[in-house]
Amino acid sequence: MNTQPGPDGLIEGVIIGLEQEVLPFVSSEKAYATVAMMQSILQGVRQMLPVYDAYLVEEHNSMTSTLRDAAAALDGVSGPEADRIRERAATLGHLPDLPAPHDREALIDAHTRLGRALEASILDLDTIQRSPDTAEAGDRSLVAIRAHLAPRVARDTAVISVSAGMIGRG
Amino acid sequence: MDDRLAQLLHRLLPDVEHVSIEALEPIPGGFSRETFRFDARVRRGGEEEVLPLILRKDPPAAAALLHTSRQTEHELLEAIRTHTNVPVSASYGCEMDPSVFGEPAMVIQRMHGSGHTSNLFHDGPDVDQADDVMAHLCELMAELHTADISKLNVGGKLSDPRDVGIDTSSWDAYMDSTFDYYIRSYPDLAYDPIAMIILDGSLWLRRQKPRPLPLAVVHGDFNPANFLYADGKVTALIDWENTRIGDPREDLGWMVAMDNMSNTTVMSHPKQKGGFLAYYNELTGFDITPEELGYFMIFGTMNIAVPITSAVKRRVTKEHTQFLHLYLLQPSLPTLVAFTQLLGYPGATPDSDPGANA
DSSP: OOOOOOOOHEEEEEEEEHHIIIGGGGGOOHHHHHHHHHHHHHHHHHHHHHHHHHHHHHHHHHHEEEEEEEEHHTTOOOOOHHHHHHHHHTTTOOOOOOOOOOOOHHHHHHHHHHHHHHHHHHHHHHHHTTTTHHHHHHHHHHHHHHHHHHHHHHHHHHHHHOOOSSOOOO | OOOHHHHHHHHHHOOOSEEEEEEEEEOOTSSSSHHHHHEEEETTTTTEHHHHHHHHOOGGGGGGGOOOOOHHHHHHHHHHHHOOOOOOOOOEEEEEOHHHHSOOOOEOOOOOOOOOOGGSSSTTTTTGGGHHHHHHHHHHHHHTSOHHHHHSGGGTSSSSEEEEEEESSSSHHHHHHHHHHHHHHHHHOOOGGHHHHHHHHHHHHHHOOOOOOOOEEOSSSSTTTTEEHHHHHHEEEEOTEEEEEEOTTTHHHHHHHHHHTOOOOOGGGGGGGHHHOOOOOHOOOOOOOOHHHHHHHHHEEEEHHHHHHHHHHHHHHHHHHOHHHHTTTTHHHHHHHHHHHHHHHHTSSSTTTTTOOO
């Protein structure tokens, strides 16, 4: 996956594009308001993305103990409703805690650093490949890097592509 | 803008007594220039006529996909009209002073024909014209590639129009100086480490230099959207801003890449001639092989990719904020996949030979 631009940079780009390249040409007040609402939603998504996974995990782990606490508070209460609450506490309330997700910024930094290392290695390998004494080993080394890249770029394309062709051309 | 356009036309057409501008509107889809269609109602010698015209204006420098001169494009269009049968717009002239339109601009004739070239493919309404149009397109490309360079390269401006050190004194010098340009430019375009596939392709090109062909004037952006057509004929080849001296196989290679990106099938026509490459070889005698076409798909793509991807990187680093550049990242992904296939990356195609093209 690209780290530059990542999802946040792309969404920010859409917000700026709407502001600079669409809104100045919108003549209907209703359409103007709708574009502004779209920008607001997109900005909300930008703010949600950095914390989304972490908050889901935190809330998941909190809900298990909440189910247990809610059941415990019904000590001495009988009836089918209370029994169902106790049943939920005994099952879902005892799910194991989920681990905290990786810090996304740290992950992007580490990923980018490794990508730049592969990039620099391709440049070094070209010198090795052009020397008759080391060309064969250089070729083998380059194949190792290419074997990493091919499935990666194919997967990126499958995930990111939306429709065939280029919008706005012909 | 109407007044400024009228003033420019007065300067470009000194025999005109009166000019009024009508129906000025932007044309969507021009990725590298801002284009506007308009009609100029002119009176000269007491007679009134309407000229269908286009204003082609450079975008702001940071957002520009290609840094080339409108004056050079103007001189080229007039040279092509004079010395070949390739249909191109008449060029009326330029306004190189950026204070007039914001950036340098030129005025050209608006040509007859449909620009909705996607209608020629798949189940489009003009699919019955596809073979005839593509046969004509191939004949025009063959004519351009065999035209006398000295007549089209006015003032030598097509030898190195980007001013990046290209040497066209021989085919070898051209190729070597272009490899150097591609490799040297990599830091300017590497918006993300995944661009290392482009770096790999550039270095591979230098290691695998093919047999020479005579240098030619190449269109430089020969793609499925850069022609107009009507009644089974090409009525105009358009967008000559990247034209230069080069290897004629570059135009064909870039068309292969753009066929892939545009979901079109130019290269499979004309079917009765065995496809575009076979017909082109018949017309030129160049005997270009599919392997050479693959090589020049990467070479020709690099020629466009260097300036365009550099503009994308300037968007990613926020030197400018135009939206188009972010969008281009999406449809260009299949080109990276095509690079991995042509370079024989392991796993890029089901039967690829690991290391075959290392």
